[in-house]
Amino acid sequence: MTAGSRSEPIEAESSLSHPPVERLAIVGLGLIGSSVGLACRARGLTTEIRGADIVPDHRAHAVELGVVDLAFADTAAAIEGADMVLLAVPVGSMIPLLEQIVPHLAPGAVVTDVGSVKGVVAAAMERLLPSGNGVPGHPIAGRETSGPRAASADLFSGAKCILTPTHHTDVRATARVRGLWRAVGAEVLQMRPECHDEIFAAISHLPHIVAYALMGAILDLEGGENLQALAGGGLRDFSRVAMSHPVMWRDICLTNRAPILKMIGRFQGVLSDLAAMISAGDGEGLERQFARVRACREDLGNGNERSDSGHPG
Amino acid sequence: MTAGSRSEPIEAESSLSHPPVERLAIVGLGLIGSSVGLACRARGLTTEIRGADIVPDHRAHAVELGVVDLAFADTAAAIEGADMVLLAVPVGSMIPLLEQIVPHLAPGAVVTDVGSVKGVVAAAMERLLPSGNGVPGHPIAGRETSGPRAASADLFSGAKCILTPTHHTDVRATARVRGLWRAVGAEVLQMRPECHDEIFAAISHLPHIVAYALMGAILDLEGGENLQALAGGGLRDFSRVAMSHPVMWRDICLTNRAPILKMIGRFQGVLSDLAAMISAGDGEGLERQFARVRACREDLGNGNERSDSGHPG
Numbered sequence: 290m291t292a293g294s295r296s297e298p299i300e301a302e303s304s305l306s307h308p309p310v311e312r313l314a315i316v317g318l319g320l321i322g323s324s325v326g327l328a329c330r331a332r333g334l335t336t337e338i339r340g341a342d343i344v345p346d347h348r349a350h351a352v353e354l355g356v357v358d359l360a361f362a363d364t365a366a367a368i369e370g371a372d373m374v375l376l377a378v379p380v381g382s383m384i385p386l387l388e389q390i391v392p393h394l395a396p397g398a399v400v401t402d403v404g405s406v407k408g409v410v411a412a413a414m415e416r417l418l419p420s421g422n423g424v425p426g427h428p429i430a431g432r433e434t435s436g437p438r439a440a441s442a443d444l445f446s447g448a449k450c451i452l453t454p455t456h457h458t459d460v461r462a463t464a465r466v467r468g469l470w471r472a473v474g475a476e477v478l479q480m481r482p483e484c485h486d487e488i489f490a491a492i493s494h495l496p497h498i499v500a501y502a503l504m505g506a507i508l509d510l511e512g513g514e515n516l517q518a519l520a521g522g523g524l525r526d527f528s529r530v531a532m533s534h535p536v537m538w539r540d541i542c543l544t545n546r547a548p549i550l551k552m553i554g555r556f557q558g559v560l561s562d563l564a565a566m567i568s569a570g571d572g573e574g575l576e577r578q579f580a581r582v583r584a585c586r587e588d589l590g591n592g593n594e595r596s597d598s599g600h601p602g
Numbered sequence: 603m604t605a606g607s608r609s610e611p612i613e614a615e616s617s618l619s620h621p622p623v624e625r626l627a628i629v630g631l632g633l634i635g636s637s638v639g640l641a642c643r644a645r646g647l648t649t650e651i652r653g654a655d656i657v658p659d660h661r662a663h664a665v666e667l668g669v670v671d672l673a674f675a676d677t678a679a680a681i682e683g684a685d686m687v688l689l690a691v692p693v694g695s696m697i698p699l700l701e702q703i704v705p706h707l708a709p710g711a712v713v714t715d716v717g718s719v720k721g722v723v724a725a726a727m728e729r730l731l732p733s734g735n736g737v738p739g740h741p742i743a744g745r746e747t748s749g750p751r752a753a754s755a756d757l758f759s760g761a762k763c764i765l766t767p768t769h770h771t772d773v774r775a776t777a778r779v780r781g782l783w784r785a786v787g788a789e790v791l792q793m794r795p796e797c798h799d800e801i802f803a804a805i806s807h808l809p810h811i812v813a814y815a816l817m818g819a820i821l822d823l824e825g826g827e828n829l830q831a832l833a834g835g836g837l838r839d840f841s842r843v844a845m846s847h848p849v850m851w852r853d854i855c856l857t858n859r860a861p862i863l864k865m866i867g868r869f870q871g872v873l874s875d876l877a878a879m880i881s882a883g884d885g886e887g888l889e890r891q892f893a894r895v896r897a898c899r900e901d902l903g904n905g906n907e908r909s910d911s912g913h914p915g
């Protein structure tokens with residue numbers, strides 16, 4: 290569970306000899322924010338956890354379930370005196386939220402986030418946190434369900450968490466955030482924000498948008514809703530992906546436009562090629578394309594059966 | 603388990619008072635063919651089952667596992683004296699197989715199939731079985747794995763099976779096939795072959811082709827194979843669908859061309875609309891589209907968690 294059990298060099302390892310965080314503030318008590326709270330409490334990583342959420346039910350459930358010690362509607366009150374602030378709101382709300390909290394941060398407080406797009410967050414942190422205490426992050430975990438009631442102390446066990454510090458980020462701040470994620474069971478990777486956004490446009494944003502488009506095309510058919518009752522597992526997998534939160538996906542689309550549009554273009558090209566083969570009756574070409582994909586999926590294996598379609602993995 | 607427990611009118615119900623089949627011949631001992639064999643044996647529905655397969659391992663395993671009493675490389679030998687013949691081969695092999703078996707069929711033998719495209723099969727049965735003893739069928743069941751070793755006596759329990767008899771099909775033949783599927787636990791639906799093919803182009807063929815195209819577009823990226831290691835459940839769902847058998851899908855694409863191309867066109871239109879919204883920064887439009895799909899999926903529910911991505915559901 291501790292970072293010390295890993296073989297790569299660890300910075301600021303001493304921060305793990307005592308709780309890595311004294312007072313943690315979690316802004317946004319949805320599935321991810323609440324799971325971080327539960328995971329920290331279960332492992333004794335924090336002295337106190339305060340939460341903020343604009344939804345009264347989220348606040349009530351989070352206190353009830355022991356996600357946080359105290360929950361506030363007022364973000365400034367929640368982050369008062371916190372030495373680490375975790376922002377767990379949809380990506381589109383991240384920058385206004387950062388602007389709002391900066392005047393209220395305790396001196397030296399580290400700010401991190403869990404957004405699915407990192408370029409815009411990294412740029413905003415550079416601009417708004419000149420001390421370098423902003424560490425952009427993205428845990429690859431989630432469920433179809435949302436809110437504090439869906440949270441789990443083990444959501445991040447064995448999951449990956451990507452941090453995207455820039456040359457401007459303080460290395461001690463990065464080390465503290467890394468220590469927190471490792472302590473809740475995640476494997477922490479580090480890459481440049483632009484690199485993260487290109488990769489996730491391909492492996493997460495494109496699949497979700499394609500799933501929405503596919504389900505949309507079927508719903509457009511006469512009696513489309515009823516057709517699904519005849520569907521097998523294939524369509525059910527797609528429709529599960531399309532269950533993800535509309536606001537979260539709207540924000541992802543709007544904050545990672547260029548990489549997403551590039552991947553949609555590439556995908557449309559491959560699909561048009563398949564359509565041309567179908568139209569021309571090119572069985573050999575179709576079989577070759579299908580076999581290639583299958584071979585690669587066999588390489589991927591089934592190591593991690595975690596379902597995270599609810600959160601942008 | 604018996605058809606008599608259903609409320610709709612049943613034809614030829616008397617056929618269920620004794621085993622609905624005396625000697626069943628199963629041509630193609632893959633997952634579906636072998637599961638029919640196991641299901642019939644487990645329920646005592648047949649006196650004898652003979653199988654045919656060109657793969658020696660399939661024959662050996664099918665006998666070993668009790669899928670069939672006898673397995674043959676020679677299809678003519680397997681169907682000799684059979685009163686029901688089930689064709690369980692990829693759709694592209696169905697017509698040559700029908701042509702090959704017709705001279706060897708016992709008088710009055712009923713022929714049915716499990717192919718995922720029904721128009722071509724129904725037309726071939728009309729042409730080659732003038733007695734009307736050909737009953738096109740499509741059980742909506744399957745797994746990611748294939749071959750007799752993946753077979754299960756309960757694969758069809760609670761599954762749907764669609765029969766697509768034409769005005770030319772003998773009603774007693776249809777009743778016998780319906781009786782067999784009901785006896786192995788399936789819910790039997792009936793529709794016109796063209797109707798089946800349009801529906802399945804939308805809810806099964808399109809999703810599979812889209813999954814192949816999506817995985818292909820990701821593999822085309824530099825280091826695409828490795829990117830998948832970072833992926834969450836969303837991509838894993840897609841890649842699971844793309845695990846399906848390349849030859850089966852090649853055949854489906856080639857035998858259901860027009861409905862599939864029509865659906866690809868519709869899907870590309872919806873995706874282009876989403877891309878235009880992303881490009882224009884139309885957050886309201888995106889959220890509306892995403893929310894619409896999510897609402898419909900909630901209606902669909904999770905009644906049937908059966909996985910059938912391996913077989914075209």
